[in-house]
Every structure is written in C-alpha cells, then in structure tokens.
Amino acid sequence: MPRTLTRDAASPRRRPVLAASLLGLALAALAGGTASAQSAWPDKPVRLVTNFPAGGPLDVLGRQLAIPLQAELGQPFVIDNRPGAGGNIGADAVAKSAPDGYTVLLTIDTTLTINPHVYRKMPFAPKDLKPLMILSSSGLTLAVNPSVPASGLREFADMGKKQELTFSSAGNGSPGHIASALFASGTGARITHVPYKGNAPAVTALIAGEVQAGILATPGLLPQIQAGKARPLAVTGSQRSPLLPQTPTVAELGLKDLGFDVLYLTMVPAATPDAVVKKLQGALQHALAQPEVKQRLGTLDMVPLGETGQAAADRLEANRQRYGKIVESIGLKLD
Template sequence: MHRRTLTRLSLSGLAGAALAPAARAQPDYPAKPVTIVVPFPPGGGTDVLIRLMTERLGEALGQPVVVDNRPGATGSIGNDRVAKAAPDGYTLLAQASIIGVFPHMLPGLLYNPLRDFAAIGMIGETPTVFVVHPDFPATVLKDLAAPSRRKPLTFGTAGIGSPQHLGTERMVRELGIAAEHVPYRGTAPAVTDLLGRQIDFAAFSLSSVLPLIREGKLRALAIHRARRSALAPEIPAASEQGVDDAGSSVRFLLLAPARTPAATIARLNATLNAVLRVPEVAKGFADRGYEVIASTPEAAGADVAEQERLWAPVVRQLGIALTE
C-alpha cells in the first residue's frame, strides 16, 4: 500500500471521521474539563507521556485536562469507552498506533480502530532496541545467525503481539536467524532473565533499557528503524545492517471518537503540537527515553493504517489470537 493510499484511508476513517457533516463545530469549545482516557495502569509509557502534558494542555485550552486510567482487556476497556463516547471533544484516548493491528489479534473486538476514532495527532515515539548480555558473542544482528544454526536462540519481549515481538519475528526471518519467542508479562521479568542469561537476546523499547545500556549491563545491537535515535546516536539503525527499515517503534498518539467536529480536532491538534514544542516537555520526554513527534491529524491516521498494513500479515502468519 502506497503512502497516497494510506492518506486516503486515514481521511476516510481516522482523520476523515472528524469531517462528518452531522457533527457541527462547537464555537465555545472547550466549555468544561477534557478527559484523556489512558487504557493502561498508571506509570506506564502512555500514562507518563500524557501526564507530562496535561497541565500545559489545560492552560492552553482554558479548561482542566484530567487523566482517566482504564486498564484491562489488553486496553480494550478504555478504547471501547472512547469509541462509544459522545463525539464532542471531551473524551479522548491516548494510545499507540499499533492499535491498527488489534482487530487481527483480538477476536470479537467491539470497536474498529480505523472506523471508530478520529486522529488528533502524534505525541511521541520510543524505538525498539535489540539487546544481548555483554558476554553473549554478538555485536551486530547478523552475529546471531551462526550460533542459531547450532541451536535455536531464545528471545524475550514484554508480551505476545507487542511491536517488539512482531518486529523481532520479522527481523529473524530476514536474517536467517533460528529463534524462539519467550513472551513475558512486561519488560521487568524479561530484563531479569536476560541479565541472568536465561534467554539469548531480547527486544525492548529503548525507553525501558537505555540506562542499562549506558551502564554496560546490556549490549545494544541495533535500533529497529531506518535511522538512529537522537537519544542514543551511538547505537546503529537496523537498516544499516541490512534489515527492512519499517521498524517496530512504539508511536503514541491522541484519538477522539469518530465524527468529532473538524474544528474541534483542529483546535486539539494545534494545542497538542504547541505543547510538544515546549522545551520542558521535550526534555521530560527525552529524560524518559522518548522522542517528541508532532504531526497533522492526517499523518497520525495514516500511521495507524500503516501499522495495520505492516503487521497484520505477521499476525496472521504467526496465528496470534489474544484473549481480552
């Protein structure tokens, strides 16, 4: 699917939902507090990024912006709440663009990410990094191939169907590495087992392991995307090592219910991008291992559609079916 097609898809779905004629603009928006639903527990990446911005978002909008954590069912409880909320700009969703793949992993999903949301804009990104224990005999990704021919390697991620899982499955096939996935319930136990040499390598978000890389407790083989990260420019990009440059970064964005008025989406997008340009916000992101991404609603919608295009075939090939 070419970028032109992606843009059309986002306009007809995620971004275009805001253009529905049945929903008229609200000239006095916002006239009451705005709620951002985070479909994960407090303290996670999505929650941290949103809370770094809420005070300034509220100041810019002239109304309080509050966070409502609604964890559970792989994020579906919070996602479904926003999908069914009134399209008036007062109930928003903080998510990652990997939400575009959810219908392929979660049978019986009650919402459609490409149809039931209107994209407001991107927020930030943390790239995937492939890491090994310092004693493991590998300094680049291709070094994993030789030992895997003697015995399949094991790799850990924070969970089945995560961007890191899907990206690693694609990478090992590209480079001819025999490897078996060991899924964990979160990053912490996977890091513990990698440090203890219980698994051979792992794929994590850079934000979660950058301190361990800097301390020399883990060795980074590559960032899984087309370019290096400004947060760790010493780590080569996987594209420099012959790996497809699509990458498996986690990119966060803000969504509204479909049919939210275009004027409301535009106001929220302009406010979000202005807050992302505040130096203290950018520093807060960087200090936690995240890069700021500002975008148009169309670009954010296209990214969700692109994630579906990239990873739905991998999900089908692996037969991933998660239970909510």
C-alpha cells in the first residue's frame, strides 16, 4: 500500500517563507524597541560637556541650565568640563560619542566657525555635530587704557591710521583676536595683536598699560571699567550689553561691519534621533523662559535667543564664511 508523505514546516519549500516571517518579526521588534527607547528618553543621567575651562561663562551657563532641565526631564544633567585646543577636545569627545541623546555639547560658535579655518588638522568635522539650539549671544567690549587720549571709537581708529595700536586678546584664534582683525580691516587702523592665555591675563595687560586696547569679554572687564582702570569705547554685539547699557554698539556708531556676537549653543552627534532632539529642544526652550535663568544670563552679558533648526544652521554657516575670510587675511594657522 503506498505511503502518504507529509511535508513538515521545516521542509525546503517553506523555509524561505518562514525565514522571511521571522525576519519581519525581528525587524518589527527592533523598530518597536528603538521607538520605545526614544520615547523613554532619558532614563539615565545626561552628560553636558563644556569645552572651555571650569568657572568660565560656559560652565556657569551649563550649571544654571542643568537645574530646570533636570526638573523637566527627571534625570540629572552632569557637567563635564573638557577644555583644550580652542574647544576642539570637548567637541571631538561629543562628536565621537553614541548618538543617543545622553551626551550633549555646550559650546560657543567659534568651535565650528573659526577653528576649522585656524587649525591645520581638526579632530572632527563640523558635519559630525548638529545644533540643538543657539541659546544666547554676547558681544565683546572694546576698551582702552585710560592713558589713551581718544575719547571715542572713531577717534581711536583715526589714531591707528597714524600709529600702530596694540590689542590684547584671550589667545590666537579667540573671539577677541578675530574681532580685533575685523576692527583693523573695517577702519583701516594698523594694529599689533598680543595674545595672552585667557581673558583674565589679557585684561590685566590692558590695565597695566602693556597694550593700549583689547576687545574682551565684558564680565571680566566690568570691575576694571567701574574702577576707572579701563575705558569702554563700544560693544561689538548686535544689542547693547546688559552690563554696560550706556556704551553704544559699533553699529550705533556707524561701523556695523565691526559687529561680533559670540553665540552660546548646544549640539549633539549628527545621527541623534529627531525624537530625542525635539525633546531636548523643548526642555531647553522651557529652561530659557525661567526667570532665574534669564537673570543669570544678564549677569553673564548674554541675550537669550532660542534659535533652532535651519535658522540656527544658517547663522552658523554665515559666521563660518565671514570669519574664514578674516582668518585667511591675517594668515592665522595653528597646529
């Protein structure tokens, strides 16, 4: 009597179908797990990397923001100071971190807009990071030693057409260095740039008379201005400084091409999921709206902005192009 053969589930004809079904289930589970992980973010502390020294404006800003961010998102925001190489060390650490929203860079725009033109070899590419938000901006103050006879910015610029002027800055490639080069190119004044290792020694050099002028961070200059040891001529920001409301902007003095805003921003690795990015942006917007944060920004000479998306990317790109021309004109290169 002939036998009836029954083909089981593992037979060759059904194996491709079974494999495809299992693969589909696996992919669905993976997608569901990924979506669940993103919706649950954050479920552990977030590291907020600042790429300039502890105690500086970035560090103070980060510690102030960490309070409302933790309150809203339910996880600690831990400050991790990674200074060095003009901000490149900290930025590189974030660019190479996992794109999961648990490592966020708090930086100034010069890391992305000046450093690529200045450093012969960058450890990361600007495209490795994407902006979350431009939090705030801050101008610099152009101040002179009281022995300088010029009473105003234009008179000081005219002095520079007759004699070499000396400017201090916080270092080669620093915002003050680039701003002083903008001053020279925009007014025709001849200057000698004298770099120091940080804003504090640059201020000390100014009040000691080692240099005639400096374009420096306003909070560090303010005590010396109040003591009459330095005289402000103008601020470079698009708005007057909250700390020096009586000092005009360069634009108000008819020299808008000398404008220079330092932008404070947060960034994440470029592959960070959009859902996490939006959650972070929302929390940052709420943090900036807090009265205590606004008050702290004022003491740091910062104006809140809250720019995100294409507007933030376009602003960074415009600065990158503008500063690149200045860097090229002065032939600045660093290893």
